[in-house]
Amino acid sequence: MEKYKLHYRQxxxxxxxxxxxxxxxxxxxxxxxxxxxxxxxxDQHFNNGSSRKFVEMLLLDGCFVVEYIREFCKMVPEGxxxxxKAAWMEVLVDRDLLLLENQLPFFILAKLHEMTTDHDVPxxxxxxxxxxxxLPKVTPKFIKKTDGNAKxxxxxxxxxxxxxxxxxxxxxxxGNASNKLKNGEKSFNWPLQLSWSNKKQQIEDDDDIWHxxxxxxxxxxxxxxxxxxxxxxxxxxxxxxxEDCISLFDIKYDKELIEIxxxxxxxxxxxxLRNLIAYEQHSIDVHHKxxxxxxxxxxxxxxxxxxxxxFRLKGIIRNRIGDDNEAASIxxxxxxxxxxxxxxxxxxxxxxxxxxxxxxxxxxxxxFWHNYFNGPWVGLSTAAAVILLSLTVMQTVLxxxxxx
Numbered sequence: 001m002e003k004y005k006l007h008y009r010q011x012x013x014x015x016x017x018x019x020x021x022x023x024x025x026x027x028x029x030x031x032x033x034x035x036x037x038x039x040x041x042x043d044q045h046f047n048n049g050s051s052r053k054f055v056e057m058l059l060l061d062g063c064f065v066v067e068y069i070r071e072f073c074k075m076v077p078e079g080x081x082x083x084x085k086a087a088w089m090e091v092l093v094d095r096d097l098l099l100l101e102n103q104l105p106f107f108i109l110a111k112l113h114e115m116t117t118d119h120d121v122p123x124x125x126x127x128x129x130x131x132x133x134x135l136p137k138v139t140p141k142f143i144k145k146t147d148g149n150a151k152x153x154x155x156x157x158x159x160x161x162x163x164x165x166x167x168x169x170x171x172x173x174x175g176n177a178s179n180k181l182k183n184g185e186k187s188f189n190w191p192l193q194l195s196w197s198n199k200k201q202q203i204e205d206d207d208d209i210w211h212x213x214x215x216x217x218x219x220x221x222x223x224x225x226x227x228x229x230x231x232x233x234x235x236x237x238x239x240x241x242x243e244d245c246i247s248l249f250d251i252k253y254d255k256e257l258i259e260i261x262x263x264x265x266x267x268x269x270x271x272x273l274r275n276l277i278a279y280e281q282h283s284i285d286v287h288h289k290x291x292x293x294x295x296x297x298x299x300x301x302x303x304x305x306x307x308x309x310x311f312r313l314k315g316i317i318r319n320r321i322g323d324d325n326e327a328a329s330i331x332x333x334x335x336x337x338x339x340x341x342x343x344x345x346x347x348x349x350x351x352x353x354x355x356x357x358x359x360x361x362x363x364x365x366x367x368f369w370h371n372y373f374n375g376p377w378v379g380l381s382t383a384a385a386v387i388l389l390s391l392t393v394m395q396t397v398l399x400x401x402x403x404x
Contacts (some may be wrong), residue, residue, distance in 0.1 A: 002047070002085060004064070004083060004090075005060050005063070005064040006060075007065040007083050008063055008064040008067040008083060009059070009060055009064065011067050012063040012066065012067050012078070012112070013063075013107070014077065014117060015077065015117075016115070016116050019115065019116060021059075023333075024053050024057065024059055024112075024115070025059060026106065027111065027115065028050075028055045028058055028059055028062075028111070028183055029106060029341045031107065031111065032051060032054065034105075034107070035054075035058060035105050035107075035108060036054070036146075037310060038105045038154075040056060053243075054258050058108050059112075061104055062104055062108050062109055062112045063112060065097065065104060065109055065379075066109055066112045066113050066123075067083075068084065068093065068097075068130075069123075069126050069127060070126070071083070071132045072126075072129065072130040073088075073121070073126045073129060075119060079141075080404075091268060093132075094131060094268070095134070095268045095271050095272070096132070096133075097136070097156060098131065098156065098157055098160065098271070098272055098275050098276075099275055100157060100275045100278045100282075101156055102370045103154070103156060104155065104156075104157070105154075105155065105156035106153040106154060106156065106159070107153070108399065109123065109156075113209075116190065124153070124159055127156055127159050127160075128160075128163050131156075131160050131163075132163075134250055134264070134268060134272055134274060135248075136233070136263035136264055136269060136273070137164075137233060137247070137248040137261055137262070137263045137264070151278075155298050157275060157276065157279050158279070158297075160276070160277055161279060161280070161286075161291070164247060164248055164276075164291075165246045165247070165249075165288070165348070166249050168252060168292065170241070173295050179390035185370065189377065196401055203246075203247055203296065204372050207378075208285070210344075210347055210350035210351045210354050211296055211297055211300055211340065211344060211346065211347070211350045211353045212300075213291075213350075214297070214300040214301065214350050214353060214354060215300075215357060216300070216301060216302065216303040216304070216307050217301045217307040217310050217311060218303075218306045218307055218310055219303065220258070220301075220353065220357065221251070221294045221355045223312065223355065223356070224256055224356075225256050225257070225258060225296060225357075226256060226257050226258070226313050226392075227258050227259075227260065227310065227311065227316060228253070228257060228258075228259050228260075228314065229259070229260060229261070229262040229314055229315040229316045230246050230250060230259045230260065230261045230262070230319075231250075231251075231262055231380070232262065233262050233263065233318055245263050247261065248263060248290075248294065249261075249262055249290050249293075249294050249345065251294075251297065251346060251349065252349065253349040253352050253353055257355065258349075258353070259311035260311070260316045260324050261316075262315055262316050262318065263317065263318070264317075264318070264320060265317060265318070265319050265320060265321055265330065266320045266321065266323060267326045269322075269330060270330045270333065270334065273291060273334055274297060274334060276291040277295060277334065277338060279290050280292050281338070281339065288345070289339070289340070289341040289345075290345060292338055292340060292341060293340055293341055293344055293345040293346060294345070295331065295334045295335055295338060296335055296338060296340050296344075297350070298331045298335075299331050299332055299334065299335025300335075302330065302332070303327050303332070304325075304328055304332045305324035305325045305327075305328050307328060308324040308325075308327045308368070309324050312324065315393045
């Protein structure tokens with residue numbers, strides 16, 4: 001990749017006249033102190049007056065990211081072709097650019113883009129378009145909605161995280177205004193008052209962690225709960241689907257029906273989801289951990305290939321890796337060691353589902369289906385037994401009538 005990075009940097013420097021390597025380094029040197037704050041223990045690698053090496057690294061990697069994303073948006077200089085042409089390489093590069101440990105400060109990328117662009121398209125919007133097809137499902141309408149100051153955005157992964165947030169949640173690249181304190185408002189009362197009775201009541205209220213009591217999809221089906229898909233899967237974003245507002249997280253339960261937005265499982269699904277979850281788990285300013293809660297719920301719904309098959313037949317999952325067992329393993333691995341948010345996003349839906357399943361009739365119905373219709377041969381045997389019993393009863397009745 002170092003060879004490709006050099007090619008992309010050369011293209012970047014050809015974008016504008018009077019732009020050369022030294023002028024770019026001087027521009028980034030002004031942002032050096034701010035960029036150093038974004039890294040832990042960076043001085044161990046760039047010390048003893050080697051700050052120039054740090055700036056050169058930012059320039060090389062930054063030019064690569066900016067020019068690569070421009071290529072996807074068809075902003076290639078006239079007379080030139082794409083540098084990375086192979087589709088399989090693009091998939092790998094997209095995956096690596098979303099690794100949490102690979103992130104560059106976004107203000108560096110925005111600065112480089114600003115220095116050499118002739119277009120009015122915001123760089124944030126270009127980032128969204130580039131990575132949209134790497135995600136299980138993205139809301140096309142949100143791609144056009146660009147908010148936030150690029151200087152306040154952390155990195156590419158944050159842009160993608162906000163891009164997937166449910167509509168109407170006031171998601172912003174620079175934070176949620178509803179979560180900010182008003183002028184003069186204190187964050188807590190001092191001295192701190194502890195009330196054991198209130199704490200005990202809260203424990204009793206939250207004693208049932210509803211998602212932990214959720215059954216898998218096949219068992220829920222046996223209890224009389226149906227599943228249906230919501231929305232569509234888009235391989236390309238265009239005017240025909242830009243008004244779609246259904247996000248990945250819009251899972252709803254109503255009247256024994258669970259609606260789940262359809263999504264696609266591909267080779268990069270686990271990596272992308274794992275890094276978005278890691279970003280949520282390690283960020284104290286991310287108040288809504290949508291990906292964390294989503295994966296925890298899907299881990300409960302999907303226990304085996306039977307659950308994946310059920311979702312696949314319902315059109316909820318498009319399994320492009322082919323193996324239902326592997327698709328199930330992806331969600332089971334993602335759910336390991338993940339801590340849900342304090343306000344679990346699907347708490348109410350899980351509560352209603354669990355309460356339905358624990359009704360006596362639902363329990364008996366689930367037991368009946370599990371014991372007598374758990375598989376085609378068992379179902380045929382049960383049906384044959386019912387028919388035989390019916391014929392025996394009919395014969396007994398007819399014999400009794402004939403004797404009268």
